[in-house]
Amino acid sequence: MKNILFILSLFIWCGCSSEILFDMDRSENIFTTRTTNLDEYSFGIYGGSWAPYYQYDCKGNVGKIGPAIISYSRVNDSNLELIIPEVLTKPVWVDSISYRNTEYNGMFAVRMHMQNNISSKERSGEIVWQQPGSNKTLSIKIVQEAGINHIMISMKELYSNHPIFTATTTYPVKKDISCRIPYEAYNDGGKYESSASITIPKGETKGTYEMDYNGSPLVFYHGDIKGYKLYEGTISGDGIYNYSFYRYW
Numbered sequence: 001m002k003n004i005l006f007i008l009s010l011f012i013w014c015g016c017s018s019e020i021l022f023d024m025d026r027s028e029n030i031f032t033t034r035t036t037n038l039d040e041y042s043f044g045i046y047g048g049s050w051a052p053y054y055q056y057d058c059k060g061n062v063g064k065i066g067p068a069i070i071s072y073s074r075v076n077d078s079n080l081e082l083i084i085p086e087v088l089t090k091p092v093w094v095d096s097i098s099y100r101n102t103e104y105n106g107m108f109a110v111r112m113h114m115q116n117n118i119s120s121k122e123r124s125g126e127i128v129w130q131q132p133g134s135n136k137t138l139s140i141k142i143v144q145e146a147g148i149n150h151i152m153i154s155m156k157e158l159y160s161n162h163p164i165f166t167a168t169t170t171y172p173v174k175k176d177i178s179c180r181i182p183y184e185a186y187n188d189g190g191k192y193e194s195s196a197s198i199t200i201p202k203g204e205t206k207g208t209y210e211m212d213y214n215g216s217p218l219v220f221y222h223g224d225i226k227g228y229k230l231y232e233g234t235i236s237g238d239g240i241y242n243y244s245f246y247r248y249w
Contacts, residue, residue, distance in 0.1 A: 040074045041072075041073050041074075041083075041131060041134035041136060042070055042071070042072055042073075042074070042106065043069075043070065043083075043085070043131040043134060043136040043138060044069070044070050044138060045067060045068070045069060045070075045138060045140060046067075046107055053140070053141035053142060053143050054067050054140060054141070054142050054143070055143050056114065056142060056143065056144045056145065057144070058116060058117040058118075058144065058145050058147040058148060059116050060113070060114040062111075066109065066111075067109075067140055068107055068109050069085060069099070069107070069108050069138075070106055070108075071083045071084070071106065071108060071131055072105075072106035073134070080105055080106050082101075082106060082108075083131055083132060083133060084099060084108070084132075085129035085130060085131050085132075085138075086129065086130050086131075086132060087129055088128040088129065088130050088137065089126070089127070089128045090125070090127045090128075091114075091123070091125030091127075091142070093114055093115045093117070093123065094112055094115075094125070094142075095113045095114060095115060096113045097110060097111070097112055097113065097127070098111045098113065099111070112127075114144060116147070117144045117145065117146060117147050118147045119146060119147060120147065120171035120172070121146050122144060122145050122146045123144050124141060124142065124143045124144070125141070125142060126139050126140070127139060127142060147170065147171070148170075149169050149170050149171050149173070150169065150170045151167055151168070151169050151179060151235065152167070152168045152169075153165065153166070153167055153179065153198075153230070153233060154166050154168070155183075155196075155228060155230065157225075158210070160214070160224050160225075161213040161214045161216075161219050161224055161225045162210065162211070162212045162213070162214065163185070163210070163211055163213075163228060164208055164209070164210045164211075165183075165196035165198055165208065165209045165211075166198075166207070166208050167179045167181075167198040167200055167206065167208075168205060169200060169205045169206070170205075171205065172203050172204060172205050173200050173201075173203070173204065173237075175202050175237055176199060176200070176201055176202050177200045177207075177235060177236075178197065178198070178199050178200075178235070178236045179197075179198040179199075179200070179207070179233055179235055180195050180196070180198075180233055180234050181196040181198065181230060181231070181233040182194075182195045182232075183195065183196060183229060183230045183231065184228065184229040185211075185213060185218070185225050185227075185228050186225070186226060186227055186228075186229070187218060187219070187222050187223055187224060187225050187226045187227075188222055188223065188226065189218060189222025190218060190222065191218075192213070192216070192218045194211070196209040196211070197209055213225055
């Protein structure tokens with residue numbers, strides 16, 4: 001009777017349990033087939049510590065050195081199986097990441113598809129990958145440069161012979177910035193060469209320069225100014241490496 005009850009309880013346990021019964025004598029073989037041999041997997045950044053971070057410009061173009069990932073499992077002594085890593089985390093301004101095979105077996109070139117940085121400050125973040133199969137992880141730091149602070153120069157006459165030159169930046173300047181814009185004012189009698197010196201105060205986005213030619217010999221003897229010709233300007237000030245001129249004529 002006890003044997004019958006034992007068999008019945010074993011039948012009920014097997015029917016309700018999701019676990020799989022196996023022969024204890026074969027358990028070592030089964031365990032071996034379920035264990036990943038991490039030595040067969042390679043996962044890392046090509047070049048190791050060559051670059052502490054990877055630099056991108058404000059439009060998302062990479063600098064001289066772009067990241068590359070080594071990711072594969074070794075099938076045998078002569079064959080490798082490439083493994084595309086999974087992205088665990090990335091900055092919100094990185095839209096997507098793509099991979100391209102290289103001439104080196106087991107290596108991928110990594111391309112970041114990121115949004116333009118339109119702010120006046122650089123931004124940085126970390127990308128973390130995980131390799132399927134081994135669950136190994138790796139990470140890299142990326143830095144995107146600040147948007148270039150363009151300076152646009154415009155000129156108009158407030159009234160006859162009284163021009164005003166305006167310098168406008170995309171973002172507020174971090175320090176006083178001076179712009180010097182050479183120009184010619186001309187009429188039928190000749191021309192007058194000068195330059196507009198414009199200062200954009202710290203924290204501002206605009207500076208102006210006014211000139212009045214009424215009463216000048218050019219206007220007194222030859223009439224109103226008929227036009228102005230502007231030339232390429234220069235910028236002076238501290239920390240202006242990220243400024244550039246728009247063409248303004």
